[in-house]
């Protein structure tokens with residue numbers, strides 16, 4: 001459900017950057033989504049198709065880069081996947097760990113065609 | 123050629139975070155402390171708000187913002203009944219509150235007559251975690267009837283909490299809830315979190331929780347002469 005407002009934000013960000021770059025069309029969007037953020041690819045894609053219609057970003061392909069959740073042990077400094085710490089740090093057993101990856105949620109880049117290039121028929 | 127890649131690196135929730143910052147500034151200017159209460163449906167958020175009002179009101183002047191997915195406003199009515207200035211937000215099916223909804227609710231409250239605002243989020247253990255509302259503390263209410271594995275299954279919710287209230291401990295004798303396993307999961311994700319174990323049925327533990335909240339709410343208040 002909450003992918004609708006989120007997809008609106010993605011579209012706003014994409015169109016703003018496309019305009020700044022004088023782009024005539026956006027062909028690809030690269031999203032980085034951490035495993036701990038609760039967003040579903042298919043659902044974003046679904047809303048994207050509807051929301052982007054009639055804009056410069058219509059038909060752009062969404063690429064999802066997923067980042068696994070990782071924790072850093074505050075005692076021994078070892079980094080491990082969150083899924084593996086049910087009993088504490090896999091090396092030293094400490095329960096003092098900190099999540100250091102997996103909460104990302106941003107637009108990394110977009111691929112665009114610029115106006116002059118389109119005019120030149122490229 | 124014909125194409126180029128533009129680096130964007132922009133947080134998608136930026137718009138929400140901007141409004142959240144505005145909310146926080148507004149609360150701070152009015153000297154009001156606010157918390158965002160989150161839990162799965164039925165963990166006891168409204169019951170805890172009622173108990174809190176009983177313990178702190180009217181010495182601490184409390185407002186309640188209640189988010190629900192429909193127009194059903196019974197939780198806000200329960201808050202009003204217990205003495206809160208209460209506002210209901212119909213999220214129109216949305217599964218969580220967002221900062222702009224809270225901004226609207228703040229406009230409907232008389233902040234000058236409040237010390238504390240409790241926001242009751244939509245009952246949902248996933249979505250509310252991602253949305254900053256501009257409050258000062260995030261309080262997750264868990265209940266022993268949900269099972270002890272919840273921190274392991276819903277890490278983002280437990281990870282972002284400043285306070286964890288474990289509710290319905292009056293039911294522990296009837297369940298196989300492993301409190302130690304539950305708390306270990308919580309601490310793994312969130313070593314700093316403050317934990318209170320309470321029962322909104324018997325009132326056990328409510329005193330400690332309310333005292334913590336009162337201290338926070340009154341910390342930035344000038345002393346009022348009554």
Ligand SMILES: Nc1nc2c(ncn2[C@@H]2O[C@H](COP(=O)(O)OP(=O)(O)OP(=O)(O)O)[C@@H](O)[C@H]2O)c(=O)[nH]1
Pocket residue numbers: 161162163164165166167168169170197244245246289290291292293320321322323324
């Ligand atoms: N035994 C017991 N029951 C409780 C306790 N706290 C709440 N309940 C019961 O749990 C049910 C749900 O409580 P609510 O306060 O409505 O829960 P909520 O989190 O506000 O629910 P939603 O707003 O629908 O998500 C009610 O029937 C309460 O009476 C408790 O400490 N012990």
Ligand SMILES: [Mg+2]
Pocket residue numbers: 167168169197242
């Ligand atoms: Mg409720």
Ligand SMILES: [Zn+2]
Pocket residue numbers: 073074075076077078089090091092093094
């Ligand atoms: Zn370690």
